[in-house]
Amino acid sequence: MKNLPFYQAHGSEIELFERAWRNHLPLLIKGPTGCGKTRFVAYMAAKLNLPLYTVACHDDLTAADLVGRHLIVDGQTVWSDGPLTRAVREGGICYLDEVVEARKDTTVVLHPLADDRRILPIDRTGEQLAAPPNFMLVVSYNPGYQNFLKGMKPSTRQRFISLAFDFPPAHEEELILTGETGIDAMTAKRLVSIANAFRALRDHDLEEVASTRLLIYAATLIKDGCEPTLACRVSLVETLTDDQETAVALREVIDATFGK
Amino acid sequence: MEEYVGELWHKLVTRAADRQHLEATVRLEDISKTAAIFFRALGGDAGLSLSAAPSTRHGARRRWMDRLATSGERVELSWRDGETLRLPERISLFDQRALNRDLYLWLVALSAATVDNSLPWILRNQSATQITLERFPGLTPRYYQLVEAFLPLRPNPADLPPAEAAQEMAIRKALQYPGKVATLPPSKIPFHPVPLWMHPTPPVSLPSLVNSNDGAPERDQTDNPNTAKSRRKHAADRTDMPDGKDGFLMMFRAESLFSWTEYIKVNRPQDEEDDLESAAQAAEDMDSMTVARDSETSAAKLRFDLDLPPAGEDDAPLGDGISLPEWDYKKQFLQPDYCRLQEVVSQQSAPCELPSQLRQTAKRLRSQFQALAPTRTWLKGQQEGEEIDLDAWVRQKADLLSGQHSDHRGMYRAQINQQRDLACLLLADLSLSTDAYASNHARVIDVIRDSLFLFSEALSATGDSFAMYGFSSLKRGNVRFNYLKSFSEQYDSHVRGRIQAIKPGYYTRMGAAIRHATTLLSAQPQRQRLLLILTDGKPNDLDRYEGRYGIEDTRMALHEARQLGLRPFCVTIDSEANEYLPHLFGAGGFAVIRKPEDLPKELPLLYAQMTR
Numbered sequence A: 001m002k003n004l005p006f007y008q009a010h011g012s013e014i015e016l017f018e019r020a021w022r023n024h025l026p027l028l029i030k031g032p033t034g035c036g037k038t039r040f041v042a043y044m045a046a047k048l049n050l051p052l053y054t055v056a057c058h059d060d061l062t063a064a065d066l067v068g069r070h071l072i073v074d075g076q077t078v079w080s081d082g083p084l085t086r087a088v089r090e091g092g093i094c095y096l097d098e099v100v101e102a103r104k105d106t107t108v109v110l111h112p113l114a115d116d117r118r119i120l121p122i123d124r125t126g127e128q129l130a131a132p133p134n135f136m137l138v139v140s141y142n143p144g145y146q147n148f149l150k151g152m153k154p155s156t157r158q159r160f161i162s163l164a165f166d167f168p169p170a171h172e173e174e175l176i177l178t179g180e181t182g183i184d185a186m187t188a189k190r191l192v193s194i195a196n197a198f199r200a201l202r203d204h205d206l207e208e209v210a211s212t213r214l215l216i217y218a219a220t221l222i223k224d225g226c227e228p229t230l231a232c233r234v235s236l237v238e239t240l241t242d243d244q245e246t247a248v249a250l251r252e253v254i255d256a257t258f259g260k
Numbered sequence B: 001m002e003e004y005v006g007e008l009w010h011k012l013v014t015r016a017a018d019r020q021h022l023e024a025t026v027r028l029e030d031i032s033k034t035a036a037i038f039f040r041a042l043g044g045d046a047g048l049s050l051s052a053a054p055s056t057r058h059g060a061r062r063r064w065m066d067r068l069a070t071s072g073e074r075v076e077l078s079w080r081d082g083e084t085l086r087l088p089e090r091i092s093l094f095d096q097r098a099l100n101r102d103l104y105l106w107l108v109a110l111s112a113a114t115v116d117n118s119l120p121w122i123l124r125n126q127s128a129t130q131i132t133l134e135r136f137p138g139l140t141p142r143y144y145q146l147v148e149a150f151l152p153l154r155p156n157p158a159d160l161p162p163a164e165a166a167q168e169m170a171i172r173k174a175l176q177y178p179g180k181v182a183t184l185p186p187s188k189i190p191f192h193p194v195p196l197w198m199h200p201t202p203p204v205s206l207p208s209l210v211n212s213n214d215g216a217p218e219r220d221q222t223d224n225p226n227t228a229k230s231r232r233k234h235a236a237d238r239t240d241m242p243d244g245k246d247g248f249l250m251m252f253r254a255e256s257l258f259s260w261t262e263y264i265k266v267n268r269p270q271d272e273e274d275d276l277e278s279a280a281q282a283a284e285d286m287d288s289m290t291v292a293r294d295s296e297t298s299a300a301k302l303r304f305d306l307d308l309p310p311a312g313e314d315d316a317p318l319g320d321g322i323s324l325p326e327w328d329y330k331k332q333f334l335q336p337d338y339c340r341l342q343e344v345v346s347q348q349s350a351p352c353e354l355p356s357q358l359r360q361t362a363k364r365l366r367s368q369f370q371a372l373a374p375t376r377t378w379l380k381g382q383q384e385g386e387e388i389d390l391d392a393w394v395r396q397k398a399d400l401l402s403g404q405h406s407d408h409r410g411m412y413r414a415q416i417n418q419q420r421d422l423a424c425l426l427l428a429d430l431s432l433s434t435d436a437y438a439s440n441h442a443r444v445i446d447v448i449r450d451s452l453f454l455f456s457e458a459l460s461a462t463g464d465s466f467a468m469y470g471f472s473s474l475k476r477g478n479v480r481f482n483y484l485k486s487f488s489e490q491y492d493s494h495v496r497g498r499i500q501a502i503k504p505g506y507y508t509r510m511g512a513a514i515r516h517a518t519t520l521l522s523a524q525p526q527r528q529r530l531l532l533i534l535t536d537g538k539p540n541d542l543d544r545y546e547g548r549y550g551i552e553d554t555r556m557a558l559h560e561a562r563q564l565g566l567r568p569f570c571v572t573i574d575s576e577a578n579e580y581l582p583h584l585f586g587a588g589g590f591a592v593i594r595k596p597e598d599l600p601k602e603l604p605l606l607y608a609q610m611t612r
Helices: A013-022 A037-047 A063-067 A083-090 A106-114 A170-181 A185-199 A212-223 A228-240 A244-258 B002-017 B028-041 B064-068 B097-112 B121-135 B137-153 B162-176 B229-240 B254-264 B268-274 B279-287 B293-306 B310-314 B356-370 B390-401 B444-462 B493-500 B510-522 B547-563 B581-585 B596-611
Strands: A027-030 A052-056 A068-073 A076-081 A092-097 A119-122 A127-130 A135-141 A161-164 B049-053 B055-057 B074-076 B084-088 B315-328 B333-346 B375-382 B412-418 B422-429 B465-473 B479-485 B528-535 B566-572 B590-592
Touching (some): A076 A083, A083 A092, A083 A127, A106 A135, A212 A228, A244 B097, B028 B084, B097 B121, B315 B547, B444 B465, B444 B596, B479 B493, B479 B510, B566 B581
Parallel strands (some): B049 B084, B528 B566
Antiparallel strands (some): B055 B074, B315 B333, B375 B412
16 A cells, blocks of 8 residues: 555545445535645545546636547547546546636536446547446535636536535644644644634635645744744745735734744 | 913923823824734624724823823723724824834734623733733733833832822733732722723713722713714715705705714713813814714704705606515624615606717727627637647648648647626615715716716627616615616617616615615526625615614625625725725625726726626
């Protein structure tokens, strides 16, 4: 078995993932950015000893990018599998990160794969691939995103079982920081307290709040010997806001926690 | 001559007695945004607004020179109530700017701590200090720095009579060792104010007796929590407005009458004492007075009688009224069937063309917005794409075979797919405040009218489905919802006629209007639904729909809209909107147009940005 990446569970998500995998159910993970969705999938892939095919979805991602396309090689057309097709052929977890970012027509190719048929028809080659038992489809998205023109079609959503992720409770987040970076418990406690102070500003002064990932960045810098208030400033304040006055207020919160 | 000498004398003694450090002054307005965010980050109630506290007579012993100069007897105390966090307008207690600024932040941090309000004042402040220092240990050195700088400014216990000295000692100890003082010894004369602590809430309005148990300084005037500085400013703004065309009774300076009501409520004995002070001081006091609770109804009635707008007769009702609920944040309860909303349509409107001064802009906007209209096209000769571009391939092959130079052009076809599946409902505030002048030659209502015209021009070019309504209200039983254009209707001369006929109405009961707009918009089949609200100020109406009540009801209505999958967005020309709009719409949910006359051009562009 491969080395497991660090993952701090905060509920029954590991057990649920395994159940979904055993029963061939596709899984949707939703939660704010940097709360551990991708790490969770990586952890589960390692735990179940499965290959992981990750696709970071973007605005221009089309069905062809997922399924595959014809390429011209030496005067011939050659079919080239996309990551989704490769995962279906070889088995493993196909993880579509931020799936709502992809174009709307893209997700429709997932439909026959995500219900009980578990097939991937490739209309360009006339093939119809049946997914092997160890194939699993996992998608994730961030429901709080500002891009309100995008959302998932209900017909797509209702093919998945859904896990909601959020930032973990304070003591668990502290464990994540110490586990991931090896900083001392006191510093971890202070970082989490800053993050929770910033999270209180969600939807009011800040559009996005401090993620666990950003806290890990800050903790990493501190562990490397960076002065704590400076580490917080570059990894939290300047990342979260461009507004000068808001930045001053956020720095005050950091000073109030770590001291001037 | 006498006056001149008197003035000199006053200046002389005031300066001698003034222990404040003006050169190190920090003003609330300089740090208000920082302070507000700091407050919320530390766990303070996001619904509170921040405002300057009026000064208060503290009644403590003053130095001889202070008494001579009649200065030093007033202090601006900090306190919070259900709506507002009040901080001193300026702090110049210490000779270093940094310390004065730290004091502001300390007060903010202290007020964000939740403490048991039933505790006596001295215990409550000690407990809040302990909680704050525990949660934010980084504040500890700064707090003790403040205490250290502050103690020498307090009267020396050795110079005070025994009872006062005991009290003073207790306060000093409580500051230095928070949590160690259990009670405040009684004394006939109130102690020197403690600017490092919060005043008990709400400020007590009894004018005379010193309550030795609580021991906090007393307020000398009736004060209503609503007297926020911003509101005073608003009143002044409205007084400034020039008389409008339909200068009827309602254009009458209602505020001046309002202030007479206030004036009657002045506490006479206190007023006489005020005669000793300068006129400016008196004026400042006047500003901070409001109607006492019991006379609020009469004040409201007064405004009601004056504000009968002439436009009411011109509108015909459409269908039966609609009952809508309203959120009471104090009870945390959605009161069912609390408001009555009536859709109305103007009878005065006649079909018309676009006003000539807008035609140029409209033409430009139309051509810009046509680019947003949905298209679905294949691009040829791309380096990447879903399909092979056979034409390009064949051409390249042929070129190669015939020995011609072949440039490496792309041989794939890519599809550009811009689908717009969008419905937008524009809700325009048509309250009386839109009668004010926005610039030298246009009233707010004119700006809104032009905006509606250009918005319709732009949207009809995109093909997006849209509707437009206006709203105003007069108490909960009479919320008017002006029909301008429905979703199913084409944008034509009849719509233009209705836009042309909009008039300033009554007040701004935003919650009810948003709820009805939500019903209309959520019935649309489009997947993306944008609720665009165009306004010039806070929600307000006569029957308690102002201040936090109105804000919270609006917030709840917006929350309901979001739950139904709508996206609310607010465009405002209120320059003070940053104080309350983040609470309602979130940081990215609104736009403030600094110059109202830019609104007609900005609005369609904002729409384009949001929906691109």
